Amino acid sequence: MIALHPSDDAYPAALREPGPGPDPLWVDGDTAVFDRPSVAIVGTRRMSPYGERMARELAAALASAGAVVVSGLAPGIDCAAHASAIDAGGSSVAVLGEGITSFLANSGGRRRRLAARLRERGALVSAYAPVVPAQGWMFAKRNATIAALGRAVVVVEAPVGSGALITAADAVRLGRPLFAVPGPVGGRCSEGTNALIASGAARACLGPDAVGEAIGVTAPNVVASGDVVLDVLAAGPLDIDELARQTRIEQGALRARLVSLVLSGAVADRGDGRYGRCR
């Protein structure tokens, strides 16, 4: 772990421009990722299946196109974005709202494993000294750092009052292009993002291509697959019985086809009996 000061060459250029960045910035990982185009992907901890799919889709497409995915390593959208970027072979940077050592000591399970992968395939960064445990007020500074580190900011899902909306406000303040993923009207998880679009503060994000354009990478949008199973699943995850009803495929044939799709990585078992599209 190293401490970077604004006078250091390795200090992220993205943090210098909009105003005084954190001094020092603690970094655990590869500082070379700061030289690459970057995009911040943030959202709520309690995401919907749709939000998870969109976070994964955007992160995977932008990471494969060469962008570094910046997020906050919170459960939910943040973790989905980090994991999907790394799974796609890209890099990702997590900005923590506490000391890096404190985070590693106090987190467990999935996020800890994800943090370990991030150190190899990107970096963990924090504005706080290594041993500073998290306090509620510290996250505002982290959100500003995320908005500054990303050359563009995408809010995938945010209910009213979500911390992701603070990041969005920071993006506007810093002049970063702001995108929000539109969601169903009346859906709790999309109230904040839809409001951002309605107010004109954010552009509607319909796929990775516009975001890629804003940060200077080429990330094509996903086109409809033509596979009836994949098309039915595009609306949201379903269990096998419901999938059979909607696709009108006989159960026996559907099971074999579903297993093939799962094995090829196009569809994933969501762990709650339903199957969702991955891309």
Next chain:
Amino acid sequence: MGAVAKTLGCALWGLETALVTVEVDVANGLPHLAIVGLPDTAVQEARERVRAAIRNAGFEFPLRRVTVNLAPAERKKEGAGFDLAIALAILRATGQLRADPDGLCLGELALDGAVRPVRGAMPRVRRALAAGITRAYVAAENAGEAAALGAEAIPLASLRAAVDHLDGSSRIAPVLPPPPGRPPAWPVDLADVVGQETPKRALEIAAAGGHNILFVGPPGTGKTLLARALPSILPPLDPDEAIEASAVHSVAGLIDPERPLLVSRPFRAPHHTASRLALVGGGTPPRPGEVSLAHAGALFLDELGEFHGSVLDTLREPLEEGAVTISRAGGAATYPARFVLVAAMNPCPCGHSGDPGAECTCLPDAVDRYRARISGPLLDRIDLRVHVPRVPYERLRADERREPSAAVRERVCAARARMAARGYRTNAELTVAGVRMHCPLDAAADALLSDAMRMRRLSARGYHRLLRVARTAADLECRDAIGADHVATALLLRALP
């Protein structure tokens, strides 16, 4: 006089039995009654019961030195079941009984001379029958158990009645074997469950192949109903299994005297506060637990996530071995415990993770922690893991064609017949060699499975477990070769949670 009289009793340790010769010597000396031959406290207390019962039945207790020996002497004896044998031997030694009791004597004595029933009459009578002793003198409540095994069971109300019968002054007719009972009407039929095709199919596979099954789903979606429908599709008990399972119930003192032999496969559903002792058995002397009472049937653990973790982990041995061995200072007792495990749990503490009809209020970490309560090794032994989703209201009302349990049971029995023809009771018991010999794959199935092996990095054990389930899915369709659909079924049912 000073003659030695002998009667026959039977010791019980776990389900193990040993015939015990009760020898009584009455000699001159200070009045005393000694029992030797490793008796436990309950047997020692027989002294007081026997003394009072003999007097109160109108006989004379000898005012001499009485020695009772329980042979073989090195084996520990427990329980009050020797009272009758000791009393009859004393009466015989003192000449108050004029004929030798020519059968197994089994019963506890009341102080007024009445004969009381004992736990575990069935395995003890079975041991006597195996040794060629066909007559059993037992309490009236135990007579049904003895007669059901084919023994000539003489029901005794009291010590006096026993002596009168043996002397020939008042013969007692042996009890007739009880008529075979008819299986009860099932409380839950599969037709009661609306929708849920995949969970129902999984239950059918579990019933046919003896595979363990876990239902995961939000509250109120029918997990418990599905599990309780399992007995209605299990194949009937065969006679050997009925005796084996009834013997365990006999040892636990759970036999209905009117219907001593179980007529349907047991279905045990212990509450989630059950202790280790209650679940796998134990104590001194050892008693069978729920896993053994479920032998040849099913054990249903509702709210699996609420069971104590250390309690659940004790299930690993019975699930693997089909038996439980309880080791105590006095020796080890083994109870059979071959059962189908049916478990149900919520997906998370609030129960609504993945439920489109309600919002989950748990943080993601809490969901992970809840699932981690079921240890990996236990989960590994559950081949079928099925999600039971909420059924939309429109479909609850729709009058879909639903298959009754009787039709499913017919398929299950046909599949079991195919397994029996291969020499296995169920596919869950297929050995590794059996899997190799009896699980031919067609080309599509082979391609799918090799893809899965590569992608999922299945272990060798996982591979064999997968094939056993696929074998059962194919057996239910009376196919010899396993098809892609069957492999897909096994893969989809194993993936979670």
